[in-house]
Amino acid sequence: MAKSSKFIFILAIFITIVTAFSAHSWMQSEHHNDRAIQRSKIDPVIFVPGSSASVNRFDDLFATINAKERGKNVHSVLKVLVKEDGTLSYSGHLSSENRRPFIVVGFERNQDNYPTIKADGESLSKVMTSLQKKYYFRNFSAVGHSNGGLIWTHYLENYYNSTNFHIKTLMTLGSPFNFSETSTTKRTTMLTDMINNSDNLPSDLVVYSVAGSEDYTDDGIVPVQSVLSGKYVFQKSVAKYTQTTVSGENAQHSNLPENPDVVNLINELILNNSRDKRPTLDRSQQSSTGNN
Amino acid sequence: MATKVFHKLQRLDHAWLSLSPIKNLFLSFKQVLPLVIIDTYWRLFSKLFLAPDAFFTTVLFRYHSKALRTPFLTQGITNILDYLVVTFVVAIWTKKYLGEHLDNDRDTLLPVTVNFGLVLMQAFLTVSNQGQLTLHMGLALLIAYLVNLSYLGLTKITKNHLPDMGFGYLIWAALISIAVTYLHANMPFILSQGTYTTFFSSDFFAHFYSLAIVAVLTPILFVLGISIPLDLTTGATDLAQVNANLNSVYQSVMATLPQPQNIYSVITSSALIGGVGATLALALLLLLSRNKENRRIGLWTLIPTLFDNNQIMAYGLPLFFRPLTLVPMILSSLWGSLAASVAIKVGFIRPVVFSVPNGSPHLLLGFLASQTPWRSLLVSFIVLLGAICIYWPFVKSLLAQEENHG
Numbered sequence: 052m053a054k055s056s057k058f059i060f061i062l063a064i065f066i067t068i069v070t071a072f073s074a075h076s077w078m079q080s081e082h083h084n085d086r087a088i089q090r091s092k093i094d095p096v097i098f099v100p101g102s103s104a105s106v107n108r109f110d111d112l113f114a115t116i117n118a119k120e121r122g123k124n125v126h127s128v129l130k131v132l133v134k135e136d137g138t139l140s141y142s143g144h145l146s147s148e149n150r151r152p153f154i155v156v157g158f159e160r161n162q163d164n165y166p167t168i169k170a171d172g173e174s175l176s177k178v179m180t181s182l183q184k185k186y187y188f189r190n191f192s193a194v195g196h197s198n199g200g201l202i203w204t205h206y207l208e209n210y211y212n213s214t215n216f217h218i219k220t221l222m223t224l225g226s227p228f229n230f231s232e233t234s235t236t237k238r239t240t241m242l243t244d245m246i247n248n249s250d251n252l253p254s255d256l257v258v259y260s261v262a263g264s265e266d267y268t269d270d271g272i273v274p275v276q277s278v279l280s281g282k283y284v285f286q287k288s289v290a291k292y293t294q295t296t297v298s299g300e301n302a303q304h305s306n307l308p309e310n311p312d313v314v315n316l317i318n319e320l321i322l323n324n325s326r327d328k329r330p331t332l333d334r335s336q337q338s339s340t341g342n343n
Numbered sequence: 344m345a346t347k348v349f350h351k352l353q354r355l356d357h358a359w360l361s362l363s364p365i366k367n368l369f370l371s372f373k374q375v376l377p378l379v380i381i382d383t384y385w386r387l388f389s390k391l392f393l394a395p396d397a398f399f400t401t402v403l404f405r406y407h408s409k410a411l412r413t414p415f416l417t418q419g420i421t422n423i424l425d426y427l428v429v430t431f432v433v434a435i436w437t438k439k440y441l442g443e444h445l446d447n448d449r450d451t452l453l454p455v456t457v458n459f460g461l462v463l464m465q466a467f468l469t470v471s472n473q474g475q476l477t478l479h480m481g482l483a484l485l486i487a488y489l490v491n492l493s494y495l496g497l498t499k500i501t502k503n504h505l506p507d508m509g510f511g512y513l514i515w516a517a518l519i520s521i522a523v524t525y526l527h528a529n530m531p532f533i534l535s536q537g538t539y540t541t542f543f544s545s546d547f548f549a550h551f552y553s554l555a556i557v558a559v560l561t562p563i564l565f566v567l568g569i570s571i572p573l574d575l576t577t578g579a580t581d582l583a584q585v586n587a588n589l590n591s592v593y594q595s596v597m598a599t600l601p602q603p604q605n606i607y608s609v610i611t612s613s614a615l616i617g618g619v620g621a622t623l624a625l626a627l628l629l630l631l632s633r634n635k636e637n638r639r640i641g642l643w644t645l646i647p648t649l650f651d652n653n654q655i656m657a658y659g660l661p662l663f664f665r666p667l668t669l670v671p672m673i674l675s676s677l678w679g680s681l682a683a684s685v686a687i688k689v690g691f692i693r694p695v696v697f698s699v700p701n702g703s704p705h706l707l708l709g710f711l712a713s714q715t716p717w718r719s720l721l722v723s724f725i726v727l728l729g730a731i732c733i734y735w736p737f738v739k740s741l742l743a744q745e746e747n748h749g
Contacts, residue, residue, distance in 0.1 A: 056630040059642050063649050070398070071707050074700055077402040078711050082697055214581065 093188040094219075095145070096126075096321055097154045099175065101197025101225075102167070106130040106142070106157035108196065112308045113153055116318065127152045131182070133174045135159045145186055151322055154182065161198075165241045168198055172205030179206075179216065192220040192321045196308055197273070200226025200260075201241070204284060207256070208248040220321050222259040224307045227273040229280040242280055249288040256289040259320055263307050264298045272304035353740055356667035364488065365664065367439040368432075372658040375431045379658045382424035383647045389417045390650065390702040398702035426466035428658075429480050433487045434459040444495055450507040454494045457516045458487045461523050468527055469535060477537045480663070481568025490519055543574045544583035549602040551684045557606065558614045558680040562672035565619040568663055575610055576619070576651065577701070582606055588696045592714070600694060603687050608694035612708040612719075613683035613726050618653035620672030621679050623706060624730030625656060628738045637742060651705050660741070667744075671737045675730040682726050692719045 052060070100108035107130075117125045127146035131139055131154065145152045156178050158171045182188070195203040200223025211218065229235070229242045238246075262278035275296065285292040297312040307313055359365055391398045394417055437458045441451045462483045469478050497515055498505070505511040547553050557575070565571055574582060584605035591598040617623025626648040629641025637660070644655035653662070662668045686692045693714040703711055706727065709719025 052631060053638060055642055056638060059645050060627075060630060063645050066646065067649060067704070067706070070704060071710055073402045074398070074703050074707065074711050075716070077700060078697060214586070 092150055093145075093152065093186060094150055094190045094192070095152045095154050095182075095186075095188055096192045096194060096317075097156060097179075097182075099156050099171075099193070099195045099199030099202050100161075101195075101199050102161050102163040104157070104161065104196070104199075106132050106155045108157070109153070109155055109308055112314065112317070115309070115314050116322070119318070125149070128155065129153070130155045130157065131178055133158045133160075133171070133178060137174065137177070139178060139181060158202075163198060165239075168201045168205055168241065171202045172209060175202055175206045176210035179210075183215065189215070190217045190219060192222075193218060194222045194224065194317065194321065195226060196224045197226060197304065200224065200281075201228065204228075204245055204281075207253065208245065208251045211251075211253065213253055218253060218256055220257045220259070222261065222317065222321060223278075223281065224261050224313060225263050225273050225278055225304050226260065226281065227277040228284060229274075229277040231274060231277065232280075233274045233276050235276055235280055238280075242283065245284045249284050252285065252288045254288070254290060257291045258285045258289050258293070259316065260285070260292070260294045261307070261313060261316060262294065262296045263304055263310070264296050349736065349740075352667060352670060353744075356665065357744070359666055363443060364436075364440055367443065368436050368484070368664065369661055370439060371432050371435040372661045372663065374435050375428055376655070376659050378424070378428050378431060379654055380643055382421075382428055383644075383652055383654045385424055386421055386652060387647050387650055389421060393417045394701070396701040398700050401700045422466075426463065426478065429466070429478060429483050430459050430462040432480070432658075433462045433483055436484070437487060437491055440491055441494065445498065446503060449498070449503070453508060453512050453516060454491065457519060458490055461486065461490070461520065464520075464524060465527050477535050477570040479535075479569050484568060486523055490523070493519060537570070538573045540574055540581055543572070543606050546602075549584050549605050551604055551609075551680075551688075554604060554606070554609045554680050554684065555677060557610055558676040559673050561610070561614070562620040562669060562676050565657075566663060566665065566669045566672065571619055575606060576615060577611075585696065588694065589698075592696055597714070600696065603694045604684055605694070608687065608696070608713075609680050609683045612695045612705055612712075613723065614676040614679035615651065616679060616705045616723060616727060616730070617648045618651045619676070620653070620662070620668075621675035621726065621730040622653040622656060622662070622672070623648050624675060624727055625668075625671075625734045625738065626653070628731060628734055629656070632738070632742055634742050649704055649706065650702060667737060667741060671734045674733045678729045678733060679726045682722060682729065686718075686722045691715075692722055695719070 098109050100106070113126065113128055120126070127144055127149045129141065129143045129145040129152065131141055133139060133156065145154065156175060158167075158174060160167055160170060193203050195201070200221075203221055203223070204226075207218065207221070228245065229237075230239050232239060232242075258281075260278060260281045262275045263273075264275050279294055282292060282294060295316065297307070297310055360369070389397070392400060434455050437455045438451055441449075441454055445451065465483055465486075466478050494512075494515065497511070501511060548557070561571055561575060582605060584602035585607045587602055588600040588605070588608075591600055614621060617626060626641055626645045629637050630645065632638045632641060640656060640659040644653065644659070647653070647655060657663050660668060662672065683692075687694050692709065695708050695712045696714070697712040699708060699711045706723050707720070709723045710716045713719040
């Protein structure tokens with residue numbers, strides 16, 4: 052064998068050994084994590100507040116739910132704030148003994164416009180990856196209040212990867228899929244984009260869209276028609292899409308998360324995961340159900 | 344019997360090489376070899392260090408350096424180099440082939456430029472909003488060959504009277520360009536997509552016989568200049584069978600895997616060691632060659648081939664359009680898949696199931712991604728050894744041919 056051949060042969064053996072052992076050590080740690088994620092029993096409910104709302108937006112809702120639990124299975128609460136510069140700030144804790152912990156993901160950049168929703172959808176994807184690395188979960192459910200529901204939809208259509216995550220249920224509370232448009236024939240760019248990308252939505256997803264109605268037309272801020280436009284996005288793309296309208300005094304847009312019917316819906320449809328069980332609705336009406 | 348077949352194959356290869364288009368094509372391959380080497384090493388460097396999911400940045404630093412995160416730039420340079428290789432092959436081939444068939448005073452600049460431009464056009468048409476599509480060299484060469492034949496035909500019909508850049512040839516160039524652009528633009532998407540995940544995820548590809556068909560077809564397509572789907576070459580763990588296996592392993596470590604034989608565990612990890620045709624064996628044999636030119640190819644190709652890129656050999660020997668090397672490529676590929684299949688079947692190894700860092704050599708897939716790392720490594724080396732034995736007589740014949748040709 053010529054000298055040059057010997058040299059390149061030895062170099063190849065050296066590279067093979069370096070490659071083998073560096074990749075082997077990487078595989079060991081990486082698959083330990085993967086296995087932990089896959090076997091994880093944690094199934095968090097992740098909440099995203101709407102525009103101009105802080106990570107404390109759901110505190111009252113959590114207090115109500117935890118009070119009902121009367122000490123058993125109290126849901127621990129973790130809050131993640133995405134700052135303007137993209138860094139994440141964590142507060143609260145996530146108890147590993149708690150199978151259904153609550154996580155709130157809030158954004159410092161939270162203006163009411165489409166570019167912000169898109170940017171927050173992208174940030175949400177980074178938060179999800181970061182959360183998964185920390186807490187090893189795969190299954191989760193999502194709740195979005197107002198624009199929070201739009202951020203979830205944007206995330207699910209553009210960033211969600213079913214190999215890494217499995218979303219079971221999405222509940223949107225007063226999410227204006229057509230912004231402030233009252234007409235269903237006039238579609239905003241956002242609604243058009245969401246309809247166009249709806250094929251990317253997970254096909255086994257169950258979606259509940261809750262609208263508030265103060266005076267039959269809106270919840271004080273968001274037109275009911277705009278919330279109901281969500282059907283154009285979800286109805287033919289997900290496993291089950293249900294629209295519900297809650298009315299009465301607590302149906303004002305900002306109060307929706309504290310509305311007793313909404314609390315019931317979250318309790319029964321998400322926390323008890325009773326997909327086949329109808330929620331107990333005292334003051335609400337089932338407006339339409341679309342099964343695909 | 345085997346010797347008889349082998350001698351027949353040698354004669355066929357010899358006759359094939361003496362055909363004018365083939366002889367000129369192989370000369371063109373040799374001429375673009377420096378560019379192929381640059382392309383191959385750039386690819387290797389980018390796969391190991393520059394790409395966002397580069398091997399060493401992933402396994403050593405466990406994060407992706409922002410400074411190195413330039414996917415558009417690295418991918419852009421790779422694409423340009425890939426395109427240039429094919430365009431230059433076509434241009435040089437056109438020049439040589441037409442030069443041989445035309446009068447000495449005939450200037451071939453126009454057909455050379457037309458072919459060069461048409462390949463570039465085909466290359467740029469592969470960049471679409473559906474992601475990077477595939478440029479098949481075989482198709483580009485077939486089109487160029489037809490273009491050349493039409494040029495020769497026109498020259499013959501007009502009894503060589505038309506001026507080189509006269510109206511006649513210009514109209515020919517325009518018509519040819521329109522026809523090729525139209526054909527290429529209307530080519531079914533299925534022919535140019537780079538991955539066929541749904542297709543390879545079907546249950547059909549979870550049995551030895553279907554995998555053996557893949558093992559045989561892969562070298563044939565490669566030799567014909569058809570790009571091999573990324574599902575086979577990159578260890579695509581998004582195949583349904585691989586996912587099903589992975590889920591089982593995560594639920595229970597030593598679970599019985601639902602689909603132990605699949606593209607990833609049989610083809611990628613064993614039939615493609617060193618690229619299509621298990622050519623790592625061939626690269627090692629070339630190092631032993633006494634012929635300086637072939638040894639040099641071996642020196643250049645060994646490290647990239649270790650990382651499963653055999654382009655330097657494909658153009659340098661060449662492997663493309665060569666009956667003599669196609670046979671051992673098919674046999675080695677088949678041997679690799681058979682060895683892995685049997686080893687899995689008898690329970691000697693557990694199949695490759697985990698996803699590995701991008702760019703990991705196929706030689707190490709068993710070691711890295713199976714639950715029996717050392718046994719799988721042993722099987723990989725047995726496959727390599729077997730492939731060396733398969734290639735050996737063919738390499739000897741190849742080298743003898745080279746020496747005879749001087």
